[in-house]
Amino acid sequence: MTTTKRTAKGTNPKRPTRFGNRQQLQQLLAFAGLVVIFGFFSLASPYFLDWANVKGILLATAVTGIMALGATFVIATGGIDLSVGTGMTLCSVMTGVFLANLGLPLVVGVLGGLAVGALIGLLNGLNVSYLRLPPFIATLAMMMVAQGLSLVISGTKPIYFSDVAGFDQLAAGELIPGLPNAVLIFFVAAAIAAVVLSKTLTGRYALSIGSNEEATAISGVDVRRWKVVIYVVAGLFTGLAGVVMASRLNSAQPGLGLGYELEAIAAVVIGGTSLRGGKATILGTVIGALIMATLTNGLRIMSIPQEWQKVAVGIVIVLAVYADILRRGKDA
Amino acid sequence: MNVNSTKRRRFAAVAAATTSVVAMLALAACGSGGSGGGETGAGDKPYVALVSKGFQHQFWQAVKQGADDAAAELDVEVTFEGPETETEVEKQLTMLQTALDKNPDAIGYAALDSEASIPMMTDAESRGIPVIAFDSGVDSEVPVTTVSTDNLAASAEAAKHMAELVGSGKIAIVGHDQTSQTGQQRVEGFTQYILENAPDIEIVDTQYAAGDQLKSADAAKAILQAHPDLKGIYGTNEGSAIGVVKAVQETGKSGKLTVIGFDSGKAQTDAIRDGLMAGAITQDPIKMGYETVKAAVAAINGEELEPVIDSGFYWYDKTNIDDEDIAAVLYE
Numbered sequence: 001m002t003t004t005k006r007t008a009k010g011t012n013p014k015r016p017t018r019f020g021n022r023q024q025l026q027q028l029l030a031f032a033g034l035v036v037i038f039g040f041f042s043l044a045s046p047y048f049l050d051w052a053n054v055k056g057i058l059l060a061t062a063v064t065g066i067m068a069l070g071a072t073f074v075i076a077t078g079g080i081d082l083s084v085g086t087g088m089t090l091c092s093v094m095t096g097v098f099l100a101n102l103g104l105p106l107v108v109g110v111l112g113g114l115a116v117g118a119l120i121g122l123l124n125g126l127n128v129s130y131l132r133l134p135p136f137i138a139t140l141a142m143m144m145v146a147q148g149l150s151l152v153i154s155g156t157k158p159i160y161f162s163d164v165a166g167f168d169q170l171a172a173g174e175l176i177p178g179l180p181n182a183v184l185i186f187f188v189a190a191a192i193a194a195v196v197l198s199k200t201l202t203g204r205y206a207l208s209i210g211s212n213e214e215a216t217a218i219s220g221v222d223v224r225r226w227k228v229v230i231y232v233v234a235g236l237f238t239g240l241a242g243v244v245m246a247s248r249l250n251s252a253q254p255g256l257g258l259g260y261e262l263e264a265i266a267a268v269v270i271g272g273t274s275l276r277g278g279k280a281t282i283l284g285t286v287i288g289a290l291i292m293a294t295l296t297n298g299l300r301i302m303s304i305p306q307e308w309q310k311v312a313v314g315i316v317i318v319l320a321v322y323a324d325i326l327r328r329g330k331d332a
Numbered sequence: 333m334n335v336n337s338t339k340r341r342r343f344a345a346v347a348a349a350t351t352s353v354v355a356m357l358a359l360a361a362c363g364s365g366g367s368g369g370g371e372t373g374a375g376d377k378p379y380v381a382l383v384s385k386g387f388q389h390q391f392w393q394a395v396k397q398g399a400d401d402a403a404a405e406l407d408v409e410v411t412f413e414g415p416e417t418e419t420e421v422e423k424q425l426t427m428l429q430t431a432l433d434k435n436p437d438a439i440g441y442a443a444l445d446s447e448a449s450i451p452m453m454t455d456a457e458s459r460g461i462p463v464i465a466f467d468s469g470v471d472s473e474v475p476v477t478t479v480s481t482d483n484l485a486a487s488a489e490a491a492k493h494m495a496e497l498v499g500s501g502k503i504a505i506v507g508h509d510q511t512s513q514t515g516q517q518r519v520e521g522f523t524q525y526i527l528e529n530a531p532d533i534e535i536v537d538t539q540y541a542a543g544d545q546l547k548s549a550d551a552a553k554a555i556l557q558a559h560p561d562l563k564g565i566y567g568t569n570e571g572s573a574i575g576v577v578k579a580v581q582e583t584g585k586s587g588k589l590t591v592i593g594f595d596s597g598k599a600q601t602d603a604i605r606d607g608l609m610a611g612a613i614t615q616d617p618i619k620m621g622y623e624t625v626k627a628a629v630a631a632i633n634g635e636e637l638e639p640v641i642d643s644g645f646y647w648y649d650k651t652n653i654d655d656e657d658i659a660a661v662l663y664e
Contacts, residue, residue, distance in 0.1 A: 158390070300551055
């Protein structure tokens with residue numbers, strides 16, 4: 001039974017080229033989608049294709065994009081992380097506590113924000129691995145806990161960073177002239193995520209667990225421990241998103257965040273990562289996040305009412321995932 | 333196997349312990365925060381239950397403050413609760429039901445959806461519990477009075493200042509909610525005024541972004557991109573207005589655009605002080621909370637009340653932001 005599963009799932013070392021082609025094709029498909037959307041809006045509105053606007057799209061992608069990077073790891077294992085949205089909020093609130101309330105140095109506050117993200121991931125991982133809660137439930141619970149704690153800790157008030165010198169430059173500054181740091185951080189984070197997913201044990205085990213958890217365990221991998229590691233990695237990205245969000249708004253807004261997790265998950269799925277696990281690419285996620293932001297931006301530039309914007313995004317998600325299923329069907 | 337299961341148990345225990353510590357922390361913080369309602373109407377004091385539209389938003393906290401002030405002054409007991417976001421109609425109805433079940437002497441209610449609450453309004457009436465509507469009206473004969481800001485007049489005032497400052501040309505609106513009465517009136521009063529009194533001004537676009545700062549910023553940027561010659565933007569609540577300011581900053585158009593906002597909050601008052609925003613309309617949330625409790629007490633004592641109690645609004649800008657009566661109603 002186990003042997004057949006292993007062969008069927010495509011982890012078989014005899015078919016490496018086929019596997020590689022498959023991923024490339026998916027990325028190509030998502031990228032083509034992005035190009036089509038870009039082309040469409042460029043023709044539809046004279047104001048769309050303009051560096052200022054592209055910068056706006058990239059900036060709008062940054063926060064959800066960073067969250068989506070983390071979510072990719074969890075989804076690769078066949079899990080789901082619903083806590084990234086409000087978890088991000090908790091991280092930005094805690095960054096506010098560290099920097100604005102306690103007056104800690106900038107570096108300490110930022111690392112503190114990341115640490116809170118890691119802690120959220122650790123708890124998610126422990127609950128999934130050792131308490132054997134389904135990921136949906138474990139992270140749903142964390143989503144609520146994080147939302148509640150954000151409100152409690154902040155006293156339901158935003159925390160402002162006006163007195164923290166340089167904090168707003170984290171997102172708004174331009175190390176590379178013309179490119180806001182928030183976007184640079186997103187790209188660097190994506191590069192790191194890509195390396196971790198494809199070149200390290202964490203990434204390989206994530207994909208392997210997602211493709212066949214039983215087989216992975218039999219081959220001697222401590223699946224539970226590695227799942228915890230994977231959730232911690234996801235949490236770190238949540239923390240980073242929280243810090244970037246706080247910096248861009250120059251304040252920690254305890255009421256925001258709910259619903260962002262769904263946008264992140266949508267970006268991951270559009271990028272070709274399978275919700276069933278075992279198949280994930282970071283480039284895909286980046287493209288998925290860009291598609292979401294480009295679509296919203298373009299529709300807004302065309303003054304399409306917001307109600308319809310959501311309909312359009314929903315349809316794109318269906319199309320993207322259906323294209324993926326069609327292609328897989330041919331493959332199998 | 334034996335080793336494995338002890339290990340599993342140990343890790344399960346660790347995870348369970350960590351989770352419960354977090355839960356306890358949350359509870360402890362809740363307790364010390366002192367925001368948790370208090371006792372139900374068991375004592376001798378009359379008990380007024382307030383169900384608001386929101387909770388963590390600064391505006392609602394200011395309403396709560398006014399209600400608490402009145403409670404202390406008139407020696408009544410007041411509880412205040414509301415859903416986390418202003419779209420959770422169902423959750424709010426549950427809160428209203430719970431409030432009714434506590435058998436209060438009067439109820440203050442800010443309906444998210446006035447139609448949906450009619451059965452409960454009837455229930456309150458049949459049990460002789462007077463209902464005071466606040467913030468927005470309820471389509472029902474039951475409420476003895478409505479304490480609210482005249483949103484049409486308030487947004488017309490915003491339009492008047494926009495017209496004076498801009499003179500002529502294109503302007504746009506970033507709204508916060510196209511489904512609630514308040515959200516609609518904030519746009520309607522503004523649009524109406526411009527149509528009737530400022531023929532040289534054209535409203536080229538109205539986009540809604542749920543009062544989310546990031547999304548409002550992205551929406552405003554898209555509008556700016558599509559209309560490079562735009563001369564002014566009006567944001568219909570705190571989140572929308574701050575988002576507009578963010579967009580103007582990020583596109584480097586500070587000072588070239590007239591931004592008018594609504595409500596307050598530190599980010600908005602800072603923007604007005606720094607000249608990024610021309611001015612804003614503030615409601616008087618403290619008075620709203622105060623008048624609601626005062627009307628409730630009057631209703632309990634069987635006094636006659638006016639059908640509508642206006643809780644007032646003010647225009648504020650750089651010149652009067654520090655005036656005593658303005659500063660008193662602005663919240664951080």
